[in-house]
Amino acid sequence: MRLVPDRQHRGGMAKNHYVPKVQSGFGQFIDCVLILVLVYASLYAPLLMQANSGSSAASSSEKPTWQSLKQNSFEAGQWQKLGYTPEQAQPIIETRFEYSISWPVLGLTAAVIIGYYLFMLKVSDKEYREVIREKFGDRP
Amino acid sequence: MSAQVIEAPKQHISLKKVLSPIHIWGLGVGIVLVGEYMGWNFSVAKGGALGSLIACWVIGLLYTCVAMIDSEVTSTVAAAGGQYTQAKHIIGPLMAFNVALYLVLAYTMLEAADATVFGDLLQEVAGNFGVANLDPRPFAFLCIMFLAWLNYRGVFITLTFNFVITAFAFVAIILVFFGVAPWSPGVVLHHADLIHGLPYGWIGIIAAFQFGMWYYLGIEGTCQAAEECRSAARSIPLGTMSGMITLVIAASLTWYICSGLLPWEYLGQATTPLYDAARVTNSTWMQVVMFVATVFSNLASANGCINDASRAWFSLSRDRYMPPVFGAVHPRYRTPYRSVLFLIPIAVSFAFTNLLDQIITFSILSGLLGYTFMSINMMRFRRLWPLGSIHRGYIHPFHPLPAVMLFLLCTTVYFATYLGYGSQLLAIMAFFIIASLWFSLHRYKFVKRGDQFTMPWPRPKGY
Incomplete structure (x- = not known):
């Protein structure tokens, strides 16, 4: 220095x-x-x-219908207005998210985020004291 | 370098102070409103239509805390760089460096995503008129170039333009809301036929929080314009809080229109949900209004992002946290022109990567890291300079409730991000950890220590 x-x-x-x-x-x-x-x-x-x-989509070999896709008559009408047939809509309708929690990975993620902030606050504080000392002089 | 060197006196050129509250509103709402036209609806896929509505309101609370905290701190620390300058004065250099990176990356990536969608929209329209397979990339490139030119020429014209097109996009949502006759349920809107509870239960609601941020992401960008306001103490709180109210209204109306017209499975993956909602009404005027408003919202967002990213990069460079060559102000237009120019190829390269998902996730997470910082920053700000020790342009009520609530909500959104994008979260954290080490071990040696505190405040309490 x-x-x-x-x-x-x-x-x-x-x-x-x-x-x-x-x-x-x-x-x-x-x-x-x-x-x-x-x-x-x-x-x-x-x-x-x-x-x-x-996300994952269930696969089905049968020819889908709006009823088999559990779409009521109004929903079926809206899909058709959007230009979709049951075959085209099937992968969209059957896609589902799987919210499984892996506790070790969740713990690792939490540790990384907390560690990042702790490191940053500690180093920032050291640098900040240096800035304040230079700006205002030694602590009275 | 010797202390004996005598330098010729330099004329100090600063950014131009020309902005008023409407420009701040245009900047904040302009960056965000595109989120109502696209992006928010991915929260429907995560938690169903009702889950998305709950996310809209809970995340609205998060952003209300952000706006309250920002209004107090920015009206007191009125300088380009916004939260970066706040971090520099309140927490320390490394935190400031990280905050500036959050800002630059969040806005540059959002700008790239906006330009990409702008190109895709034009491709879709060309397809409707029989021009198949139009390459959208030249349009994305031209969009970035035009808006960068506007930003290069001056902040007043840039944000006046943003105000006009943003106001149009907001009014368009209100027009369509009245167009679908909300007073007659079952005629145009069919919520009873389309909403089927919570497909994933409570965890779906939490998961929806991640994309619920899209309803408001970027409103904190109003702070970047603080140094260019005629009166930051008036313009920032007024522009930010009125912007937040605008967004809560726009988000609620958008949800109401779309969830009453589109099946939730379709809505959850739609690229342009409001435009699609207009399509199924079979109303030509609504389709035209929604198409124009979607394009305008994209342009406004990209324009505001260029403005904010360049101010953050300019501030970093001015303090030598990054190369000082970018810290120059244009002698005639009084804009941070080198920062504007430097970020063009970076935004274009992001737009051409075809990594829209990764880019949007990076942008959201950078914003989230910034909000976590803001809660810590607010607590320290009141501790280091208690009320009455310095002049504050605005004092937000109920402290420390907003800061504590913001911290808790941020923690919940981290969990929501883990549920959908856990590996991206770790990759992005790895980036910020490596960047922090690089700054501490290498870059900080080029920084003048005493110059990092420029506010006319007394010594902070405890230091």
Whole structure:
């Protein structure tokens, strides 16, 4: 950490101010690229893990009718106005979500989120004290 | 660098202070209203029509807390960057860096999703007129370019444009609501024939919370314009709270229209539910109004997102959290033009990935992480500077109830996200953890410590 004395502080007492490094243009470019690479990695990672949204459709070999799909006469009329036949509507109607809870995975997810916030608040607090000390001087 | 170096005096160019409450309303509602035209209905698939309605109101409560907290903190910390600048002054640099990333990524990805849907809409219309297989990507690209140009030229024209098209999209929902004769149940609207309870029980309601956020996601973006308001203390609370009221009305009307016209299974996966609802009425004027309003809502959302993402990126760069080259203000138009330009290729690349699901989930989760921060931020704000110690533009009532309620509701939405998109949630958390480590270990060494506190406030209590 590079520190220089500062006699302009409001308290009139000398204190050390941090002088940041100057980054090259190439370094700035690399930093931007790195963040973008991380964003894309997090977008594609769930696909690589073959994540799905937990939905599934029951398959049936019989020719469906609005009655077999449990659609009343008004619902059947609306599907038809939207341009759907029973065959076309079947996969939409029979798709169902499965809300199963894996407690270990839920626990891991909770631990990751809580750990992230705790880490961030702790590090932020350390940095914040440094900012306040530089701005207002040492604590009276 | 030596302390002896004498620099030539520089003329300080700041962002232009030209905005009034209607622009703030146009920005906040403009970003969000597209959620009523598409996206909210995925909550119907998750929990049925009734589950979606409950999600609409519970998540409305979450956003009311967000709007109350935002109004107080932003009317006091009136600077571009919104929640980022708040985090910098109240919690610390690493939190601020993360908040800015939430904002930039949430808005840039939402902009990409808007542009993608805009292209898809034009493709569908072209198909109806006999032009098959029209490539939607050039239209998505042109949409982003046009709106970026508008943002480059000036904030006043950008948000005036947003106000006009957003107002049209809101009025269109009201017109269609009266068009379907809600006073005569069973004539046009058939709720009794279409609503079948809760297909997944209570857990479906919780699961619906994730997409229930789509009803309101982005209203907190009003804070990004604080530095450009003629009076932030007046414009931000007025624009944000009136925007929130607008959205609750629009969301409830949208649910009422769609759930009374479309089978819930169809509604749960529809791309353009309000437009589809107009289609089944067989009314030409309603179809035309809904099509135009859907396009306008898309444009307004993308436009507001460019505005907000560029302000967040500009603020990050101005403080050297990211490369300072993007922290420049245009000498004539007084806009953060380099940030506007830098984010164009990124938004276009997101739009061309064909990962709409992942992009929307990333956007929602970035917003959710930001809301969790806001509850912690509010508690610290009142603790570090108790009432009376600094001038506040607005003081929200019932503290700490909104902050506590916001925290609890955010926790519930994390659980809802786990139910549908658990692996995406972990991937996104991994991104923010790695980015935080990178900032702490590498990027922070380029940041001037003392410059991170610029408000004319006394020393925070306890520090």
